[in-house]
Amino acid sequence: MERTLISSLAEHIEKEVVIKGWIDVARDQGKVIFFDLRDRTGVVQGVVFGKPEILETAKTGRVGCVVSVTGKVHKRPDKMRNDKVQNGDIELEITNLEIINTALPMPFAEDAELNLDTLLDYRPLTLRRERERAIFKIQAEILVAYRNYLNSQGFTEFQAPKLVGGDAEGGAEVFRVKYFKGVEASLATSPQLYKQIMAGVFERVYAVGPTFRAEKSATTRHLSEISMLDLEMAFIKDHTDVITLVTSLMREIVEHINDTCAKELTLLGQPLALAPQTFPVMTLREAQALIKKETGVDKTQEPDLEPEDERFLCDYANKHLHSDFVFVTHFPTSKRPFYTHIDPACPEFTRSFDLLFRGLEMCSGGQRVHKYEELVERIKSKGLDPDKFQFYLQAFKYGIPPHGGIGLGLERLTAKFCGVTNVKEATLFPRDINRIDTFTSQEQSETADL
Amino acid sequence: MERTLISSLAEHIEKEVVIKGWIDVARDQGKVIFFDLRDRTGVVQGVVFGKPEILETAKTGRVGCVVSVTGKVHKRPDKMRNDKVQNGDIELEITNLEIINTALPMPFAEDAELNLDTLLDYRPLTLRRERERAIFKIQAEILVAYRNYLNSQGFTEFQAPKLVGGDAEGGAEVFRVKYFKGVEASLATSPQLYKQIMAGVFERVYAVGPTFRAEKSATTRHLSEISMLDLEMAFIKDHTDVITLVTSLMREIVEHINDTCAKELTLLGQPLALAPQTFPVMTLREAQALIKKETGVDKTQEPDLEPEDERFLCDYANKHLHSDFVFVTHFPTSKRPFYTHIDPACPEFTRSFDLLFRGLEMCSGGQRVHKYEELVERIKSKGLDPDKFQFYLQAFKYGIPPHGGIGLGLERLTAKFCGVTNVKEATLFPRDINRIDTFTSQEQSETADL
Numbered sequence: 001m002e003r004t005l006i007s008s009l010a011e012h013i014e015k016e017v018v019i020k021g022w023i024d025v026a027r028d029q030g031k032v033i034f035f036d037l038r039d040r041t042g043v044v045q046g047v048v049f050g051k052p053e054i055l056e057t058a059k060t061g062r063v064g065c066v067v068s069v070t071g072k073v074h075k076r077p078d079k080m081r082n083d084k085v086q087n088g089d090i091e092l093e094i095t096n097l098e099i100i101n102t103a104l105p106m107p108f109a110e111d112a113e114l115n116l117d118t119l120l121d122y123r124p125l126t127l128r129r130e131r132e133r134a135i136f137k138i139q140a141e142i143l144v145a146y147r148n149y150l151n152s153q154g155f156t157e158f159q160a161p162k163l164v165g166g167d168a169e170g171g172a173e174v175f176r177v178k179y180f181k182g183v184e185a186s187l188a189t190s191p192q193l194y195k196q197i198m199a200g201v202f203e204r205v206y207a208v209g210p211t212f213r214a215e216k217s218a219t220t221r222h223l224s225e226i227s228m229l230d231l232e233m234a235f236i237k238d239h240t241d242v243i244t245l246v247t248s249l250m251r252e253i254v255e256h257i258n259d260t261c262a263k264e265l266t267l268l269g270q271p272l273a274l275a276p277q278t279f280p281v282m283t284l285r286e287a288q289a290l291i292k293k294e295t296g297v298d299k300t301q302e303p304d305l306e307p308e309d310e311r312f313l314c315d316y317a318n319k320h321l322h323s324d325f326v327f328v329t330h331f332p333t334s335k336r337p338f339y340t341h342i343d344p345a346c347p348e349f350t351r352s353f354d355l356l357f358r359g360l361e362m363c364s365g366g367q368r369v370h371k372y373e374e375l376v377e378r379i380k381s382k383g384l385d386p387d388k389f390q391f392y393l394q395a396f397k398y399g400i401p402p403h404g405g406i407g408l409g410l411e412r413l414t415a416k417f418c419g420v421t422n423v424k425e426a427t428l429f430p431r432d433i434n435r436i437d438t439f440t441s442q443e444q445s446e447t448a449d450l
Numbered sequence: 451m452e453r454t455l456i457s458s459l460a461e462h463i464e465k466e467v468v469i470k471g472w473i474d475v476a477r478d479q480g481k482v483i484f485f486d487l488r489d490r491t492g493v494v495q496g497v498v499f500g501k502p503e504i505l506e507t508a509k510t511g512r513v514g515c516v517v518s519v520t521g522k523v524h525k526r527p528d529k530m531r532n533d534k535v536q537n538g539d540i541e542l543e544i545t546n547l548e549i550i551n552t553a554l555p556m557p558f559a560e561d562a563e564l565n566l567d568t569l570l571d572y573r574p575l576t577l578r579r580e581r582e583r584a585i586f587k588i589q590a591e592i593l594v595a596y597r598n599y600l601n602s603q604g605f606t607e608f609q610a611p612k613l614v615g616g617d618a619e620g621g622a623e624v625f626r627v628k629y630f631k632g633v634e635a636s637l638a639t640s641p642q643l644y645k646q647i648m649a650g651v652f653e654r655v656y657a658v659g660p661t662f663r664a665e666k667s668a669t670t671r672h673l674s675e676i677s678m679l680d681l682e683m684a685f686i687k688d689h690t691d692v693i694t695l696v697t698s699l700m701r702e703i704v705e706h707i708n709d710t711c712a713k714e715l716t717l718l719g720q721p722l723a724l725a726p727q728t729f730p731v732m733t734l735r736e737a738q739a740l741i742k743k744e745t746g747v748d749k750t751q752e753p754d755l756e757p758e759d760e761r762f763l764c765d766y767a768n769k770h771l772h773s774d775f776v777f778v779t780h781f782p783t784s785k786r787p788f789y790t791h792i793d794p795a796c797p798e799f800t801r802s803f804d805l806l807f808r809g810l811e812m813c814s815g816g817q818r819v820h821k822y823e824e825l826v827e828r829i830k831s832k833g834l835d836p837d838k839f840q841f842y843l844q845a846f847k848y849g850i851p852p853h854g855g856i857g858l859g860l861e862r863l864t865a866k867f868c869g870v871t872n873v874k875e876a877t878l879f880p881r882d883i884n885r886i887d888t889f890t891s892q893e894q895s896e897t898a899d900l
Contacts, residue, residue: 003685005604020685022849039685040604040653064849101820103849124647124845133651140607147597154455154490157590159677159860161879162612162660163625163637165886175613176628177637180664180674180883183890187613187627187637194879197574201583203490209659210612214630224630227609235453235470235489370551391887395574399472399514399553410609429611429644433630436615437841440633 007041010090012073019092023065033058037069046071046092057097064103070096116422121438123429134264135426138257139414143208145256146229149249155231156202160191160209173214187212190407192339193392195232196368199403200395206231216433220422221360223411224431232405239341239351239367242404243281243327246355246365250325251275257417270419274324280317283330287313303332311359329353338378341367358416365406372396457491460540462523469542473515483508487519493535496521496542507547514553520546566872571888573879584714585876588707589864593658595706596679599699605681606652610641610659623664637662640857642789643842645682646818649853650845656681666883670872671810673861674881682855689801689817692854693731693777696805696815700775701725707867720869724774730767733780737763753782761809779803788828791817808866815856822846
């Protein structure tokens, strides 16, 4: 018989079905055994009663076992209904039970509070928990919304290479790779230069993929391998065109998550994100003036925001501006990469911005330099060697339009939608200074074995 | 005035518009200058005539220049119409011309035949050619179709990590990365182990991303960095369930490319792919028997297909079976990785398959081992150490369903849709033994500078 998905069982009342999935909970009451059965579409209660040969198999059915269950779908009597859970109004009378694959006793209960290291050491198991599945369902839906919106706006997706010849952007710590013939390559810290090249090809492009940062900092915000959502768009007036597009993009993502992940948001206890028609936009200096006015702390000469400033601005926007998103623009020229467009109206500042969401910087972006000579000068002014950028510079010698874009961290965005405090919880298999799946240092990995 | 996209100019007859784009062709006839103007949506002819001050600017407008053009859209007289080109029935009377960014003289003509190294050395420029844009438009649309179909079938996308602790799969050449604290990591040659873990979480999963192979072979089929489309599905009966899904997937991709890239296929001179309801499926031994019968060459004891065999089988399927796709199943257990499910009916062969498309192996797949003890034995039988797989093995200790899947090379698929002979032409920024953007060896890079 064809498998029926658990989410559609209610269409099969008083009919025989086969479901396949996992035993989530087993309650052995002697002559009756209740199971909570789960597949990718949901859960249902099944019961074995009065069938000795099935009862015998059922008694070996431990949590985690993979099963094929034949049964008849019944409406529950009204007094047995539980409207708070999926399929709370039906029950499966199990007429046959096959254990397809067994499971060892689980090392911890489904709802046990786990510390972060345990959560990650046992990732193949902990990812099966309801909370973790909710987080990565939301992550997948963020990507669906991201791509759907950009495709609708004339963007073309492209594959940015990850093995690069040098640390083109300068600055960020890079991982080194032994390439062929003794050549040392490195892992891309960003697809920046490639997406600018591609803006010269398709005007509007985006890329989704890993970037790599040899960050020595072990914070709740940092990873060695980050999934970045990058986009770049040509024929812009200035950075405000990018802000307008990113606002629409974020509103689409919020709406899509609300539509497709209502159950997951409820499970995670997260409210819908506030995403008004336009998001608050303030310059760095305006933001700092606001901080000074509201808190008395004077940071008006600082070249950047600190994490506490980002939290303050988001709290403020949430309370007073009905927005969980805030754009901060005009970071100092000295603090932004060479390709950032200077604002001619105030040359010590750039046409750049950060997007903050629920207290965290999510995304950096801005307009880029598009004049060849200016770009060469800017490369030099950062102490970098234009000769190392010859490949990239071709795009600028032969006519590139004014353009700008963003890089958006998928894990940070996911974390803030899900209300998790550490970005590693919003990463399936996080890598950091201490960890590649399990601890990388020997003594730790010996104690962390399974 | 708002920018009008070139593809919608025909809706603005006798109206004033602003278009933005590139000068593709400039024909200076003294008092009249004709331009072919291009944006991401197409081309149109513009003409400057009888306006001395505009003519002066227009004379500086070289091929490649980025321009903003104000003009009035006219229907062409019937005798001037060219129905073979886009907008061949209209012309833009240019009333203002602004050169937004200049371009150096192009190093080669738009339609010049370039050798592969020149094509790749000048990638930021050559990607702007019509042929190259067609190839990567098709590549982007393959991905749209791939994701749309899998999303519609209950698959969840996930991000597979690329920095891995060791060469888990064994065999393939891996790139080494200096990680933190003297630890050596490597670059993933496949997301295989992670997608199996994820099949235990969401049942049906897919991942799109780079994989890395330190292949010393410099062939038309090999790259150091490959964009892989991976999928894995649980609760399968055997590999034939995967074959069924992949058949539908490929048919969807073919249909989507035909629908969205007709212009590009015509430009590339490529016929529609033959993708019948079911694709031919033959075992390796059956395929070899066919080769022997048809060609007289006896390869019936060989453990794998060679490139010439793949070409023969595809030619045969195209001519006699009306299919550009062929599945070959049951490769020897000795030649397939440890996770490949053995066929109990013939244990020296596996429930594995390759999908050939137009003469090239596109994709490998099959059912995987899902029993913990068997998997540990298989790891040992390949001379590998199960202790190194403890993280992965968790998924199997705690109940994983029968599952299988595929890995599909995006560049190979693109190349075969586009009829290009070298997979590097279907890669935006190909990396191989000699090249990361430009040649990696010093003497070559000195001559290859721009």
